[in-house]
Amino acid sequence: MSFSVSIAERARPLEQSDIRSVTQRVERAGGINLGQGICDLPTPQPIKARAQQAIADDHSIYSHYAGIEPLRRAILEKVQDENDLPASSPEEVMVGVGSTGCFVAAAFTLLEEGDEVVLFEPFYGYHRNILELTGATIRYVPLGGPASTFDRKRVEDVLTPKTKAVVVNTPANPSGKVWTREELGSLLDLMQKEDLVAITDEIYEYMLYDGAEHVSLASLPDAYERTITLSGFSKTYNVTGWRLGYGVAPDPIAEKMGLMNDLLYICAPRPLQHAALAAFDEMGDDYVAELQSDYAERRRLMCETLEDIGFDVPWPEGAYYALADFGDLAEERSGFADDEAACETLVQEAKIASVTGRSFYQNPADGKYQLRFCFAKELPVLRQACEQLRAAFG
Structure with missing residues (x-):
């Protein structure tokens, strides 16, 4: 006799997010992930050292x-x-x-x-x-x-x-x-x-x-x-x-x-x-000032690249994402019919992951011509990503 577990009602709608899904696809393509807000920058040394000391001191309960x-x-x-x-x-x-x-x-x-x-x-x-x-x-x-x-x-x-x-x-x-x-x-x-x-x-x-x-x-x-x-x-x-x-x-x-x-x-x-x-x-005002300066450079690089390849980009006032519109691209070239198609096109043609606009709205149609890009990457990686975007769509 077969047995089927009855899943709780609250769990039934749960499914892998678009963010994690595109992460897996770009990894298979050997590309760069500008989708998930992973932030792959190095952890400051004083914080790492304090963690190592805490482990050595058996702060484990x-x-x-x-x-x-x-x-x-x-x-x-x-x-x-x-x-x-x-x-x-x-x-x-x-x-x-x-x-x-x-x-x-x-x-x-x-x-x-x-x-x-x-x-x-x-x-x-x-x-x-x-x-x-x-x-x-x-x-x-x-x-x-x-x-x-x-x-x-x-x-x-x-x-x-x-x-x-x-x-x-x-x-x-x-x-x-x-x-x-x-x-x-x-x-x-x-x-x-x-x-x-x-x-x-x-x-x-x-x-x-x-x-x-x-x-x-x-x-x-x-x-x-x-x-x-x-x-x-x-x-x-x-x-x-x-x-x-x-x-x-x-x-x-x-x-x-x-x-x-x-x-x-x-x-x-x-x-x-x-x-x-x-x-x-150990991390004072100088750290925050440098952080803001570094992210401003990343924002400029990301937003200028997206604008140059045809996106309309409202430059963010804060955080480290650009939610960009590709409505004009949708009229000019194939592969940009909607956010899901555009996301897949970027993975296949530029080996770059983004996040579909529908992920951020109750009605998916409201994000039809939007993609989100995360620029919290080490600068050489972000520069490489921007070069790939320009080579594919510039």
């Missing part, structure tokens, strides 16, 4: 479920000094398994079936998928790219008595939009009027261009009490595989997030928590 206290204190001081958050205690900080793991803890702490949550498009796919797992209903609101302005009316149009939360990603993946202080103030006013909570993903807070300013929503007057601020170490310090992120929120929320983190993950990897202390002890 479970930590406190919300993270080791020295790291939580260091994060507290950082968000006070750099983000202007009115947090006052390490109890308001939890360390989790990447900023995405912290997003999971926040979403499952706040949301349940019957709740509604606002998500701006284009969105980061993991945000959408995690929100769906909570059972909450997502209300999608178009926001657009770097030149777009937050439209309060569009949010008001989707609100119902069941709306509980809003998700803000700034600087944004995939669009590169950086929310202004004025936009966040308008959103906060609406949150206060409608009694909403915000989850802000600020993992790209140091990747800024052309004078853009990163502002944390929770720093605005009376915003902290209704905001969960998420960030981490993955992008800034090139440790995406270490899975270290953090959340900061008022004590009652942070406590439940920490307990949710305990239930789901037990704790973040302990030796790597000790290593992350080097980010505060």
Whole structure:
């Protein structure tokens, strides 16, 4: 007699993401991956040395479920000094398994079936998928790219008595939009009027261009009490595989997030928590200034190349992605009928991976003529990728 396992309803829609799928295809083609936001730059030596020392010192047992206290204190001081958050205690900080793991803890702490949550498009796919797992209903609101302005009316149009939360990603993946202080103030006013909570993903807070300013929503007057601020170490310090992120929120929320983190993950990897202390002890303003300068050069190289081969490129204000439009190319040459076709054409003709625009919208048609490119690559690799794009389509 055959036996068939009944898969839980929440797991049935899950499938390999377009990002991971194209990664495998370009690897088979021996190409360069500008799709997945892997960030293959080297980890700073002080952080690697601290990790090695932590392992040598046998920091190998479970930590406190919300993270080791020295790291939580260091994060507290950082968000006070750099983000202007009115947090006052390490109890308001939890360390989790990447900023995405912290997003999971926040979403499952706040949301349940019957709740509604606002998500701006284009969105980061993991945000959408995690929100769906909570059972909450997502209300999608178009926001657009770097030149777009937050439209309060569009949010008001989707609100119902069941709306509980809003998700803000700034600087944004995939669009590169950086929310202004004025936009966040308008959103906060609406949150206060409608009694909403915000989850802000600020993992790209140091990747800024052309004078853009990163502002944390929770720093605005009376915003902290209704905001969960998420960030981490993955992008800034090139440790995406270490899975270290953090959340900061008022004590009652942070406590439940920490307990949710305990239930789901037990704790973040302990030796790597000790290593992350080097980010505060040994990596100062000079590191961030150099990081911003280096990423500005990568952005220029990526965006100019895409423009030269026929893409319309809204240059990102932050993060390290370019969400580019190829509508004109679709009219001029074969292989660009839509985002899936264009993605495959780039793999086959230039050996370059990108991400389909449909990955970032509820309605796939909204991303029909868009591809996302990640420029968080070592410069020789990125230059080679741009040369391959120019050779194939220039």
